[in-house]
Amino acid sequence: MKLMQPDMRPWTVADSTELYQVRTWGQGYFGVNEEGNVILQSPEGGTGKVAMQDLIRDIEQRGYSLPVLLRFSDILDHRVKAIFGSFGNAIKEYGYKGRYRGVYPIKVNQQRQVVEELVRFGQPLGLGLEAGSKPELLVVLSLLDNPESLIICNGYKDVEYIETALLAQKLNRTPIIVVDRYDEIEMIIETSKRLGIRPHIGVRARLSTKGAGKWVESTGDRSKFGLSATELMQAVARLRDVG
8 A cells, every 4th residue: 555645845825725726716806916815806807906914904004903803895896797798798699689788786794885886887788687586676776776677576466565666667777576476466457457557577487397406395386486378378368368
């Protein structure tokens, strides 16, 4: 049996970078400099780099105590543009006739500063927001005033939720009420008739095929959310009946 010889060479910055997988989670925004300190940088390269250690020292010198939460707006801006750019390139390459309508679910991070900055960065591109509840919808309506940006209305829906989404159309917003359960169709029809507003409706499909991974049990025919193929056909027929 051959014994493995220990690696006696000096530990290097490259070894630390590999050990902590900085290139994987850093996505080009973070790296390690020659001194072994984590740095913030542009994925496109360039000379503009900030050592996190220097940034922390500066924060302490200003009289703030640790720990602190650091948020880098430029990363949000760059990610929004990168996503829209990637879809734009794919649309051009494959001759797709539609357009990409990006939407940020605010449940991912409800911090006001984050959502406000995403709205600001995404405004020229038409970035929309997704609400998963009535309170979230009210937040979205207070932040998003671009009619080109979609407001996706998901989650549990009662009459008040649907009323709020429909009335948003009178404020020059573009809400899409996503149907998760078949019985929501009738609520939408009745409420829209009462208010005299033609709704924008989306439908969540419940596919028979099962996925894989952590959420495999929430996919397939036993999924709690979405309309089956039969319900989809019934929904289309019902909506055609009411015009």
